[in-house]
Amino acid sequence: MDDERLVAAAERGDAEAVTAALEAGADPDTVTDDGLPVLCLAVAAYDAAVAEALAEGGADPDRRLPDGTTPLVRAVEGGSPAVVTAVLGREPRTRLPEAERERLLALARRWYERGAEEGLRDRAGGSGPVRRSSVRDDEYGSVPELTLGGLTVRDGHGAILTELEWAFRVLAPVDELVARAVARHDPEHVDRSAALRTLDKRRGRETWSAVTAHRHGPDPERRLFVLDVLRLHLLFISNWRNSYERETAELLVAWATEGEGDPRVLAEVLRVLGEAEHRELEAVGLRHAGHSDPRVRARVPLLLFGGEGPAPGAATRAALLALARDEDRDVRAGAARALAPASRTPSSPCSGTPRPKCGPEPRRPSRAARTAPGRSPTPSRPCATRVSSRRGSMPPTASSGATTRAPTRRSNDSARSPGPATSTTTVSPRSFAGSGSARTVPPPNNAE
Template sequence: MGLTEAVRAGDAERVRELLEAGADPDTAGGDGLPVLCAAVAAYDSEVAGALVEGGADPDRTLPDGTTPLLRAVEGGSPAVVGAVLGREPRLRLPEAERERLLDTARRWYGAGAEAELRRLTGAAGPARAGTVQDDEYSRVEEIVLGGRTARAGHGAILTSLEWAFRILAPVEELLDRAVRHGDEEHVDWWASQWVLTERRSAETWAEVVAFHRHPEPLPRLFVAEVLGLHALSGGLSQHVRWYERERLKVLGGWVEREEDGAVLARLLRALADEEFPGGPALGLRHAGHADARVRREVPGLFGLPLNPQAARAVRDLSRDPDAGVRAAAAEALGGEELGEEDRGVLLALLHDGDPQVVRRAVYATARGADRSPEVTEALVRLLGTEELDNRLSAAYGLAVRDDPRTPEAYTRVGPLGPEYEHDVRADGLWRWRVRNEPSG
């Protein structure tokens, strides 16, 4: 299989092998264009990235005056643009080319992908549209019209290009792009969120935080998400402690007056991630909240070990009609060394009628502190379930308990796919042997 065939087949691993063996990354395909253009047209970000990393030129001028990078921008996939953008675009690209890319993204974003396709193709019939996953985390609308395809991710592309070229777009404009589609998983939402998390300055911080009093809940939710990402990426900042203090100050006051369920739930999650000192009291106040999304965040606020009031609240939540609430309660109980009453509650959750509850309960229990015979035998029984992930958690639970049935348990788990390559549970048998076998 040559490079052209590997690109056409979407085989990124084979593409890398061929490039390492000396294949020309700018090899022309059957249409006479570099194979990078074929990857861009196929929305294959992994293959496109492999080609660019292997030396393909994203800035090469094509017969129609475009470049592979410009074609990626027109195509509307932020994932593909990110793969093709290459290193140091601000330094690599002349100012005129940077402006052309930005103008293209602005035009498509302003008109909308369908309208721009109509202008380019002259097609008058109905467009075919559907939502596709653009990368692992976000989705976007894909439109087919007049023989051409485009994705409607130009807002995210514009946001990413501005940041790559160190153009600081107004915070209000980035927020407008984020909420335009009303979808938290849309690529525009994710792009604005990421850029505002990367833009570490007191000015940007103040502008973002000002919108936490916006009259509409969606902008407030966006701000809550940005603050949550600030906490997760705090190590990137030179002023971590300042951001921590300011974040807690804002979140602590905001949570007391927020009335929208989705926003309040996100605030509680952020405070749980921050290990907010007032978290347990906050959890008790919201344990009976009418919105299940809020109740799902309550167990995470209590921390471990559970005090008597928190344990009572978690027991109540374990009987909640919402499966997500019961799953959160299971995670809290699973980490504890339990008394008889709480152990009975956890055992019931391990056999809940909802698969989500069982999956999270067995995962938490496997790593948890309760090493009682009742819990151990419950893990053994779960080796007979159809769900591979549950069997793996159960086997891992036996391994960390140094149970002699561990080798048999991992045999019952069966073969694991590549998604488990870095999963600590997959190494449980090896670690058990190190501890328990003479030749370990």
Template sequence: MTEPTDPDEAVAALCAAVAAYDHEAAEELMAAGADPDRALPDGTTPLLRAVEGGSPAVVTALLGDDARQRLPEAERGRLLEAARRWYGAGAEAELRRLTGAAGPADVAWVTDSGYDSVPEITLGGRRVRAGHGAVLTDLEWEFRILAPVAELVARGVRSPRRDHVDQNASLHVLNSRVSAQTWAEAVAFRHDPDPVRRGFVVDVIRYRLWGWAYTAHAGWYEKECNRILVEWEAVETDAEVLARLLDALGEAEVPDREAIGLRRAGHPDPGVRRWVPGLFDHWVAVDVPRVLSPEVRRALRELCRDEDGEVRAAAAGVLAGEDPEPADLELLPDLLRDPDPEVVRRTLRGLGSVTRAVPEVAELLVRCLDSEDQDVRLSAAHGLAVRDDPRTPEAYAKVGPLGPGYENDHRPAGLWRWKFRNLPDPS
């Protein structure tokens, strides 16, 4: 975009970006020198309008890198008061108060930035985003105000959606505060009687594992987080919280993974069973192949026959990624004819990670080349390529031209790799 050089034009453009929730344009204007703190005729500033607008992405863009030093105490207080007012009343209620509008509001979930989502509310000719909890959390952190841990947890669970901006802001700040007291207070909520709060703590722990992977404290936090997850899983009774625990354990290197998976494989809730295969899907070390025990293979086969399609898909993806045993070969045709297309896709992707040539598997892959689903055909062709099957060029010809979405996919390169291994060097 072309940045205006006149200060008045720059502020007008910045206000337009704020009103449009265009945080990228706001960042460009800020970089070009637009003043987010300039007083407007109505007594507001572009930054205050952003705070009231409820988009943490836009607020972050206008805060810049020096907001705590740049803004006088009174202005910081005004911004915090506005965020607290909108968050306390609720975006829709505050919008009704300001507009006097009656009738239903128009509510749509939108992406604020990256993977974060927020409700966008339109009423009485005005539009706001209900991300004021995240805005308040971000402002407090920027201004070095340590909100009580209980308050951050309460903001994190106000919306049931895990991608809500409020929840992600609370997770970020809780894990940016490095004190042992903050950590202890946060994980203590795993004993809370409310399963919603307990579920939020699972994400606090996962966030800590991800965020501290390359720091000096990584070893301690990894052991502490893994210890808590394992001990907690053994006593958790709520199915939704238990599912989140198994999901987290599937990303952790704990010696009890297999035993936990076997114990939970027959859980009555499919939401729990869906995460069991992930507990069996891990490598001991880069140069040590994974070996599934007979008990695990039997459990995976049973899960591949589960009444729930997501359970079957998860199990099929793990089992198909192993060198097949006779019982697996009997199961594969049914998985590749499963009425749930995701089961078929996950099975084929699993088969594409096994290089050992098994004639029965190769024939199944060839049959899948006639599928109407291009992604299925691509996985089948890739499965033949990694097995150095001579039919690979014909298979890729059946895949057809690929549209958008495959730019970073490893499967299209399977044909090139097959040619490199199997065709003579033209030089």
């Protein structure tokens, strides 16, 4: 009876009911009417939530099926990164023998390099038109879904390859990851978000240098992707030793000062720079306050005044007032937001006295929003409020056009005193940057 409840719950896509049936004693490897384990039903339906519930409940993703495949192999072929992640299970690098890991990587690469449509045509044996649609694969990205002759695949094999490489600690060249990220010319594609997540985890000097080298390239899409990576480095800090916060701020200031020919990219440079701390932010803002492109001017107010700290000087205030009269609505709105707090005298929310009376001003009140889970920031002032944040959350990317987070206070210096060297968020293995073939390296004891 419990097994029947399990199959029925999986068929209707009810992950909570699946978990309840498993807890009641249902066999996680229950075989359905087609002779396959119920996990294959979830894989075929692209139901990542049900697949995860089954895998967490003990379903075997490596069970050999009559056709020689496994549920995990079928998930890889299906092209949904979310389903693969759900089915992959815990500790795949130690659970799966090396030969099986290499088989999965080769399978994902073959699908990626050939293309989902050609693979679908081989399986369907047809030459008719392929029906295409875009579906949300997970909370971070979307993926094309292709259907032909009653068969369906998703075109997310680049992301699957990237996720499997990281799960197996095969460190692909940074240049290859960047190429995968921009190949689709779609900021919402799962291939991009998977590369972005992986590069954020692979924090190391070689990786940082290899990523930022693409800012000098001719492709604006690659330059925008560099900004996506840098923004994650600023927003999420797993360990002060590998945050690269100071280096990122210095690079962004140089990028904005030396010149960026594409106004769209320059606007995103200024947007990401607004998340940083550097003594030259105001100067950079003044430099671009009269830029001909409104997208650039709209990013200037946050650089001129972030909402806290000393009132802006005469030149800055004059620039903000000029921007408040700009012909572009977004520029005017940004200037108004910056001018509103600039006209008020900051006071302590807990004592009614000036802020210095309540303790030293924090360098960035929103540090908690950039802190990994399990690492509670220590407030600099007794009245400061702690804010929690999920490490896994993905902010809007530079190329998505999404609105940045709330303005933050910036200090007068780009340097930050070193923080604690320990963190509950694990540290990425050392990275292999640049071109060449991927190689496997053992992660350190605290690797993700």
